[in-house]
Amino acid sequence: MDLLSGKRLVLGVCGSIAAYKVAQLARDLTLAGALVDVVLTEAGARFVGPATFQALTGRPVLTNLWALPEDGVVGHISLGDQADALIVAPATANTIARIAAGMSDDLLTTTLLATRAPVLLAPAMNPLMYAHPATQSNLATLRERGYTILEPGEGRMAEHVAGKGRLPEPFTLEGELRALLGRTSGPLRGRHVVVSAGGTREPIDPVRYLGNRSSGQMGYALAAQARDCGAQVTLISGPTALTPPAAVAFVPVETTLQMQAAVTQACRQADILIMNAAVADFRPATATETKIKKQPDTQGMTLELVTNPDIIAGLATRRDLFKVGFAAETNDLIAHAQCKLERKGLDLIVANDAVASIGQPEIALTLIDHTGTQPLERRPKAEAAAMLMAALIERFQRRVLP
Numbered sequence: 001m002d003l004l005s006g007k008r009l010v011l012g013v014c015g016s017i018a019a020y021k022v023a024q025l026a027r028d029l030t031l032a033g034a035l036v037d038v039v040l041t042e043a044g045a046r047f048v049g050p051a052t053f054q055a056l057t058g059r060p061v062l063t064n065l066w067a068l069p070e071d072g073v074v075g076h077i078s079l080g081d082q083a084d085a086l087i088v089a090p091a092t093a094n095t096i097a098r099i100a101a102g103m104s105d106d107l108l109t110t111t112l113l114a115t116r117a118p119v120l121l122a123p124a125m126n127p128l129m130y131a132h133p134a135t136q137s138n139l140a141t142l143r144e145r146g147y148t149i150l151e152p153g154e155g156r157m158a159e160h161v162a163g164k165g166r167l168p169e170p171f172t173l174e175g176e177l178r179a180l181l182g183r184t185s186g187p188l189r190g191r192h193v194v195v196s197a198g199g200t201r202e203p204i205d206p207v208r209y210l211g212n213r214s215s216g217q218m219g220y221a222l223a224a225q226a227r228d229c230g231a232q233v234t235l236i237s238g239p240t241a242l243t244p245p246a247a248v249a250f251v252p253v254e255t256t257l258q259m260q261a262a263v264t265q266a267c268r269q270a271d272i273l274i275m276n277a278a279v280a281d282f283r284p285a286t287a288t289e290t291k292i293k294k295q296p297d298t299q300g301m302t303l304e305l306v307t308n309p310d311i312i313a314g315l316a317t318r319r320d321l322f323k324v325g326f327a328a329e330t331n332d333l334i335a336h337a338q339c340k341l342e343r344k345g346l347d348l349i350v351a352n353d354a355v356a357s358i359g360q361p362e363i364a365l366t367l368i369d370h371t372g373t374q375p376l377e378r379r380p381k382a383e384a385a386a387m388l389m390a391a392l393i394e395r396f397q398r399r400v401l402p
């Protein structure tokens, strides 16, 4: 089930032109199953009207402390009190100052004062206003009080100046909110999870490489799942066409040797390694510095390959690290996977049919550990990732440490 399903969220929208971006956020959070109560400040309502948010969330939009419904369901206190999380986006210099001062002069500040739920603040304003010591001091105060504050982006602003003060995109805001909810109550809070994804590329010459068909979809979905469960996530990926999930540390690599260095480094502080990458077993013995030319008088060519190190097997002595491998096979799936579980010293191996799954949107999985096998029938990769993560966490929590 999606982390956001059934969650009560308050989305505070202040008076900035960036408010147009959070209409999309309100829609995305609602589609993910959350109950989104939008609270508009007076200035916020001048940029995007209540009707827009009401249509997108399917819920009444609240703007005025003195015009709340009389049935008591949404009182000026109960909104923050009942919320699982609050997000203020865009948060203007004025609202940030009022929150830092502990004021309760409108519905948004009152709601923020009367809550124990986690708060995510996404400042967006003119770069000079953002850099001003007053704003920075107010943000430092709120950070100290436990608010999560997002760094604004840098670039061109609406008023044609460039600088730091842009509201992050809805995709980033949603990812950061998911990470915050996960860190608050998720089963992996306090844990560090390393996920490898995509396929490696082994250079032959400056323009050619040996690669494979891995799309990275499964690994990226697993990284997002681990984040939603509260983990600090490092995603180490070969080249893919995908956008990395928000709120994860992203390390792009190309070759197996680069992936090995990045995985080994990230695993120093990690609790779980999910090695989903399709790693090349061999690489060209040498990559030429100039492009290999076809000779008119010769037929074919021979490429000399050397064996790559096995990244996960190289971590076999790390008994404290919970290691999950993948086995994509074309034949004798279970037998090959069982053999890899033992040979590579894994806690869990996830077997799948290589032809039916690599680069495809759906996947069927078989989970194999030292106690037996568990099949998960074919479903979209994001759903399969959620089921796999639940099964993985259950095994991680009952593992026996050396």
Ligand code: C5P
Pocket (backbone or CB within 6 Å): 256, 275, 276, 277, 278, 279, 280, 281, 308, 309, 310, 311, 312, 313, 324, 325, 326, 327, 328, 340, 344
């Ligand atoms: O390629 P193979 O089927 O042996 O992959 C099984 C598991 O081992 C996968 O989790 C893969 O990411 C990992 N692996 C690795 N280093 C390699 C080859 C595979 O860590 N050189």
